[in-house]
Amino acid sequence: MDSVSSSGVCAAFIASDSSTKPENDDGGNYEMFTRKFVFRPELFDVTKPYITPAVHKECQQSNEKEDLMNGVKKEISISIIGKKRKRCVVFNQGELDAMEYHTKIRELILDGSLQLIQEGLKSGFLYPLFEKQDKGSKPITLPLDTCNLSELCEMAKHLPSLNEMEHQTLQLVEEDTSVTEQDLFLRVVENNSSFTKVITLMGQKYLLPPKSSFLLSDISCMQPLLNYRKTFDVIVIDPPWQNKSVKRSNRYSYLSPLQIKQIPIPKLAAPNCLLVTWVTNRQKHLRFIKEELYPSWSVEVVAEWHWVKITNSGEFVFPLDSPHKKPYEGLILGRVQEKTALPLRNADVNVLPIPDHKLIVSVPCTLHSHKPPLAEVLKDYIKPDGEYLELFARNLQPGWTSWGNEVLKFQHVDYFIALESGS
Numbered sequence: 001m002d003s004v005s006s007s008g009v010c011a012a013f014i015a016s017d018s019s020t021k022p023e024n025d026d027g028g029n030y031e032m033f034t035r036k037f038v039f040r041p042e043l044f045d046v047t048k049p050y051i052t053p054a055v056h057k058e059c060q061q062s063n064e065k066e067d068l069m070n071g072v073k074k075e076i077s078i079s080i081i082g083k084k085r086k087r088c089v090v091f092n093q094g095e096l097d098a099m100e101y102h103t104k105i106r107e108l109i110l111d112g113s114l115q116l117i118q119e120g121l122k123s124g125f126l127y128p129l130f131e132k133q134d135k136g137s138k139p140i141t142l143p144l145d146t147c148n149l150s151e152l153c154e155m156a157k158h159l160p161s162l163n164e165m166e167h168q169t170l171q172l173v174e175e176d177t178s179v180t181e182q183d184l185f186l187r188v189v190e191n192n193s194s195f196t197k198v199i200t201l202m203g204q205k206y207l208l209p210p211k212s213s214f215l216l217s218d219i220s221c222m223q224p225l226l227n228y229r230k231t232f233d234v235i236v237i238d239p240p241w242q243n244k245s246v247k248r249s250n251r252y253s254y255l256s257p258l259q260i261k262q263i264p265i266p267k268l269a270a271p272n273c274l275l276v277t278w279v280t281n282r283q284k285h286l287r288f289i290k291e292e293l294y295p296s297w298s299v300e301v302v303a304e305w306h307w308v309k310i311t312n313s314g315e316f317v318f319p320l321d322s323p324h325k326k327p328y329e330g331l332i333l334g335r336v337q338e339k340t341a342l343p344l345r346n347a348d349v350n351v352l353p354i355p356d357h358k359l360i361v362s363v364p365c366t367l368h369s370h371k372p373p374l375a376e377v378l379k380d381y382i383k384p385d386g387e388y389l390e391l392f393a394r395n396l397q398p399g400w401t402s403w404g405n406e407v408l409k410f411q412h413v414d415y416f417i418a419l420e421s422g423s
Contacts, residue, residue, distance in 0.1 A: 037196070037207060037416035044363050046311045047129070051318055051325070095323070097283040102326065105357070109308060109328055110320060112359040117314035120361075129313040150253070153185070153218045153405040169228065172197050172208065184216045188228050188401070198413070205413040209398040218405040219259065225403055231270035232401070233386030236374055237263070238278040240392060241285055257288055265297040265336075268389060273336040274354075274382055275299050278371060281326050289332045299334040303356045306330055307372065309364040317364065331360075354381045370410060373397050 091099070120126035170189045183189070184201065190213040191197050197208045208214075215225050242254040265275065275297070279285050290301050308328045309317045316327035333354055362372050375388070375397055382388075393402035395410035 036419040037413075038419060040415060040417055043365050043367060043415070044312075046317065046363050046366065047313070049311060049315050049317050049319070051322065091323075094282065094284060098281060099323070101281075101283055101286075102321075105306065106320065108357055109306060109359070113308045113310070113316075113361050116359065116361040117310060121314060126310075126312060126314045126363075149216065149407070149409055150218070150405045153216060153221070169213070172199065185221070186224060188213050188215045188224055201408070206408045206411040207396075207413060207416060208411065209396050211399045212396045212402070213400075214393075214396055214402045214407045216405065216407050217403070219255065219263070222264065222403070225401075226264060226267055228401070230387055230401070232268055232273060232389040233270050234274045234276070234378065234382050234388045235265065235269060236276045236278075236388075236390045238369070238371055238390075238392045241280050241282070257292070261293055261296050263391065265299070269297075269336045270387065271336065271338045274378070275334045275336065276374060276378070277332045277334075279330045279332055281329065286330065286332070294332070294334050298337050300337050301332060301334045303333040303354045303358070304330060305333065305358045305360065308359055308361045310361060312363055351383055352380045367410065367415075369394065375400070 117126060121128070168187055170183055170187045172189065172191050172193075189199075189208075191208040191210060194210050196210055199206050199208060215222075215228075217224065239260050240254045242256065269275070275294070277289055277293075279289055293299075294301055306328050307330075310327070311317060318325045318327040320327060360372065360377055364370070364372075373395075388397075388400045390397065390400055390402045391404065393404045394406050396402050396407070
């Protein structure tokens with residue numbers, strides 16, 4: 001599975017699988033054919049910003065009032081000009097913290113993104129809006145919630161436990177394999193071949209990239225991953241952070257900070273493991289990672305990166321200075337600090353030091369919570385031939401182990417288109 005990328009950011013995925021022709025009448029050798037599947041390009045068809053800057057014309061004014069505790073309390077209010085009325089919104093402390101953070105990184109985001117966008121326009125990865133107008137494209141038909149994977153995890157908890165199988169992995173051999181819910185829930189599933197394989201789960205087909213493995217379970221059933229007897233050199237985490245929109249909706253579950261801290265990172269991490277955590281722009285979450293979560297795992301923060309989301313023509317998907325939603329998200333990178341000196345894998349291999357405030361600029365997938373895969377972006381800062389793990393994953397990557405209660409979600413065959421076969 002390779003990535004079609006610009007500025008080091010993946011925009012589509014390519015997978016291949018193998019098949020053979022029957023043996024020739026004269027007893028000749030088998031012929032190998034490959035078939036390629038490409039993540040549907042229309043899922044990256046973001047031609048216009050989600051919100052135009054005109055919606056967010058604002059006039060800011062500051063005033064100070066006395067505070068009984070601190071003597072002075074700074075209150076920033078914003079007047080939003082509408083067609084029929086004018087209202088004043090007073091920001092809470094969390095919003096004030098977010099504004100202060102945005103002020104610190106604004107120029108970095110703006111200047112760095114502009115350079116990458118210009119390169120994207122030169123290379124043809126991005127295109128001026130007038131060159132490719134929206135010609136009334138048909139609505140994208142996406143697969144339904146397929147097997148309701150998260151519900152499947154709940155159901156599998158009540159299946160009879162087979163203790164003798166809990167320490168085993170399921171290695172796929174056939175090209176098209178049907179698996180049961182119990183097979184998936186009790187064991188890590190591996191595709192050790194050099195080709196993508198197809199599994200059928202409850203009548204639905206999913207693509208498994210080469211050299212990939214996964215565990216489908218929720219946070220209460222991670223033991224098969226611990227029984228996998230592997231430690232990982234890179235761990236990427238995309239926690240389901242709690243926020244107002246998630247709390248109002250019953251569609252998505254979230255974890256509390258305490259639940260996130262209980263993830264057994266110390267048992268999964270190899271010495272000097274690189275930990276990468278996706279985080280929203282909510283300063284409460286950012287502080288939690290730096291001041292509580294990473295210290296509890298003996299992880300030292302080494303860098304903070306930013307994913308900037310743009311349209312196909314290079315515009316920010318949200319106005320950069322929007323007080324509500326920003327066109328960027330954060331990644332906090334840290335290294336596991338070992339208390340005892342343990343031998344490192346590939347200790348003789350030199351890697352580049354991790355830079356701070358690196359920008360990843362890409363056109364986002366239109367699918368909810370679909371993050372760009374980081375393998376290509378991280379390759380200069382990690383040792384080759386290591387073990388890599390993604391937690392709370394919704395798709396698979398070649399060479400990686402993935403875990404989550406929707407880990408196969410974006411591997412459904414309907415998210416891909418098949419290219420012509422060739423020998």
